[in-house]
Amino acid sequence: MSSNSTPVETPPAKNGTQAGHASGDKRFKILEVHMKKHQFRHDALIEVLHKAQELFGYLEDDLLLFISHKLKLPPSRVYGVATFYHFFTLKPQGQHTCVVCMGTACYVKGADQVVEAVQNELKIKAGETTADNKVSLLTARCIGACGIAPAVVYDGTVTPRQTPASTLEKINQWVKS
Amino acid sequence: MILNDLNQVKEKEQAAQKKIVLRCCMAAGCMSSDSKGVKEQLEKAVADAGLQSEVEVRGVGCMKLCCEGPLVAVDPKNELYVRVTAENAPSIIAALKGGKANVEQTDPDAAFFKKQFSIVLANSGVVDPERIESYIAADGYLALHEVLNEMTPKDVVETMVKSGLRGRGGAGFPTGLKWGTVAKSPGAKKYVICNADEGDPGAFMDRSVLESDPHSVLEGMAIAAYAVGADQGYLYVRAEYPLAIARLQLAIKQAKQMGLLGAGIFESPFNFNVDIRIGAGAFVCGEETALMMSVEGKRGTPRPRPPFPAESGLFGCPTLLNNVETFANVPAIYRKGAEWFAAIGTEKSKGTKVFALAGKIKNTGLIEVPMGTPLRTIVEEMGGGAPDGGKIKAVQTGGPSGGCIPSQHLDTPVDYESLGKLGSIMGSGGMIVMDEGTKMVDVARFFMEFCMDESCGKCIPCRAGTVQMHNLLDKILKRKATARDLAKLEELCDMVRNTSLCGLGQTAPNPTMSTLRFFRNEYEELLQPDTFGAGATHPQTVTK
Incomplete structure (x- = not known):
């Protein structure tokens, strides 16, 4: 930087x-x-x-x-x-951030598959931002939303019960916008 | 503010109580499913029907059955609507006059609710966390008044000792003993810190308590401060919990306005201020010495004890550090008496424990049960077992510091000692259920990766040991490891556990050790035969 x-x-x-x-x-x-x-x-x-x-x-x-x-x-x-501290970032973030919760509850319910799907779709790794600076993919330790696992935070909005398909749908909306 | 004022607030609040109350969950879980929109539409529907004088729509804290949110409860009809959407609002309001709403309901008398015993969560889902009046109407701040006016700090500590309350952060240290030690420590300036850095993945009890009933934690802290002689408190909250932080800020402001925090509380000479410190995503900051470093604005690295925080803690002053749930237990103990509290639970573990039930289980959410309740009751009766007819394989307690309890041990009562015997810990209360589809070696690697990332790097056993253990687990999972690697892993587990500086490192091997103890076959199935064959000498020994 x-x-x-x-x-x-x-x-x-x-x-x-x-x-x-x-x-x-x-x-x-x-x-x-x-x-x-x-x-x-x-x-x-x-x-x-x-x-x-x-x-x-x-x-x-x-x-x-x-x-x-x-x-x-x-x-x-x-x-x-x-x-x-993990919360502080020294790199600029993309226009949109997709934070996948990787707490235990989300993990046993398939959060790892969500991350993998996004990684494959955007060709970036967790913690990185796409080349066009549109989307950052991040993982969280646990956002305490275990009752609605797996949870994904899209631009600050916690969204319950996500699947690889529902996440890709949201991501593609951003990419196209 | 004196007792009369407090009673006036209570009476006024009770007089304003309407005939029908719709309680709408406004905790983070349901909020993510648009419970805010539900509440707005319910209010609009009440206004449209002209029922404002009879019906109150109240935003409340967690109603426990998080998986079915957003939840709306109707009093006094004892109905509980689940998965409510904003469009359902008119139907629910129409049903108040008789008939049935076209919204899914669940039985509020089901085992999930009936088997609960609420002390910490008594107000959760009942009072409005954003209004102090609502907490006062539920006898809030009454205990603080009694403590300040009728008890000496010594009496307060003695009552806490008698209650038998033990720290709910995980280790289970007797709270009364801790309070007594800080009270006896010499020093003009003392601090009280509430540890709300709920870092265990899979635990959300403290978040729910803070979001649902912030005043009970503040009241508990104020009582503790009086007992130990502190006048400044800090609430260390994770940055991942924005709603909890907002509700706490509001609660502190309201309590100050009413004279329940600040200078001269209840017109006594007792002063107590609370400030919020926001964490920044470091698991190790749940460890008390690391947490205090973080409150001081430094890197959150732990230091050796002694000196214990009770003697030399924050800024070198005697400091009392308790967990959110511990403080939330305090007001009830002084309101209802130490004997009442000590009668609940088992001989060595008194009171109740809140668990966050999640993972592969039908009913996920918050439960509070008396200590000593068998795991089976929690998982099978209350949790409803694994979804889709699956079979429960293990229950993980204590997060990355805990262990997996296999299904044959489900009859174990939950208390500090019994869980310890099984190589797990009570922990802060995260309880993740795993079914047959969960691979235990994968789980062990998941937690080891967590500890590896979260190791602060101060001591070598934890910094280097977790990396090596993670590599070995990864090797086993990739079917590249031999029996020798497994032996090495076990050796490392022992070394890291015994030589690390703080709790993070000392407990990092726990998930691996407990899965090795109960699911060793899963490890062995992945091992490759030793390429050198039986009786062959290892190349290393040959070159010597």
Whole structure:
């Protein structure tokens, strides 16, 4: 991954005085307000990363550096936390995301076949995005929807009792759109 | 807020109660099948029929039979509609005046419901989780009031010891003992943490409790905080549970507005604040020391104990850490008494346990049964056995840290000791039923892959051992392994179990060991004959 925007120019000493980011992107300002709400506390790092991912979709190097400067944390610490947790992604996602739950209940009810069907259809592996940036295929550990297994989350909407056929139908709608 | 105010809220809520109540499940399972649309259409149909003064449509928490959702219950007619769609709404409302709705129903007196004994789930499916008044009408926050006004922290701990409650997160540590230790630890600042990082795949009890009855957990935490002398609490919730997080945020806000959380609760000198910390998808964060690292905003890696969190936990302060279900048990214990609670269950395992029943079984959903209930009752009577006339092969409890219990042991009572004897654990309560079509070696590999991915990498036995064990299981499944590989696998299981730093590594071999114990033939069937033949020397020994 690479970043095209200029690196953060705010010196650490000026933290809190100069708001936002050199790029002028408003989302940085929103993120900074969020950090302020947590009083720039170090233990709020995960909360801040959640907000950053919500705003930007993924965590690129420049964004992580911005957070590191503002919270006065070493970049290694921010990067370390961002890569430790599965929820944070350092790669951009496709326009649509298809998350197949691979918890035990879903697995014994055939979630692995759903994943395989999508992999074969889109010619990508779980965790990857199609070349045209349309669909990302992800797997989840367990979304706690075991009563309606196997469950698939299409763009944030949990859908019950999926089969390879029903999943491919949905995926193909996206591909065609 | 004083007792009078609390009673006023309760009376007002009860007075507003309408003659007929339609309870519509608004937990995550049913929501995914458009129960929100069902509720809206029911409300519209009530308005269209001009029945607003008689009929209330109430969004409630989980009604337990998740596989048949969306569920709508009608009080006091004792009817339970299943698989309701938004189009069914007018038919259901028309049937209120007599006649029969053209919607599938299930028997609310069936074994699945009748065999349940609700303490933790007593309010689930009854109260509106988004309105604190609804919880107060069900005697909510009464226990907190009594504890703050009539008991010393020491009494509170003693009552908990007497109740015999044990931690519901899996290990079963006596809760009263834990509270007592934190209470005795010196320190001006103490913390209470609720572990809602329900990472076990196949477990959704905590999600349901948080979505259905968030206030009971908050009340339990407040009582615990008073007992140990803490004034700050954290709820560590998985990011995968957005609805639970939203309901908790709302519940905390409402409780603060009413003066039931925050400064001077019930006009006493007791202060207690609760903040939510959202997890970020790391299974190891269910381990207490790793969880506290995560609350501090760091990588969630565990550390050796001692010092135990009770002495040095979050930010180095004494910390009490309990599971969601443990806290949800607390208000009922103080409302109804320790003796009442201790009379339920078995000698060593008191009270009830909530299980998430899923997998190859007819009735999937949530069940709460007294400790000591035989597995057979749960799986065959309540769960209705395997679907499509299949045969149950095994029941998996405890997730990636647990084991598979074969069908010949179905008469085992569920309590901490009995499950431990079979090489499984109670765990947090996930119960996955497997039928004849499930390959046990495949299951073992599935869990090993999980542990391999989730290993935090801090200690070598877990980081490297899980990878090696996974490779061996994969080799066996691909029919490329020999008896020597199997022996190596067993050796590794023993090593990883005994030398790993935290619970994740120590229990990672459990699924493999338990399937090896009960289904060894399935492993052996996949083995290849040793290419070197009987009596031949191994190449390695030749070169020496």
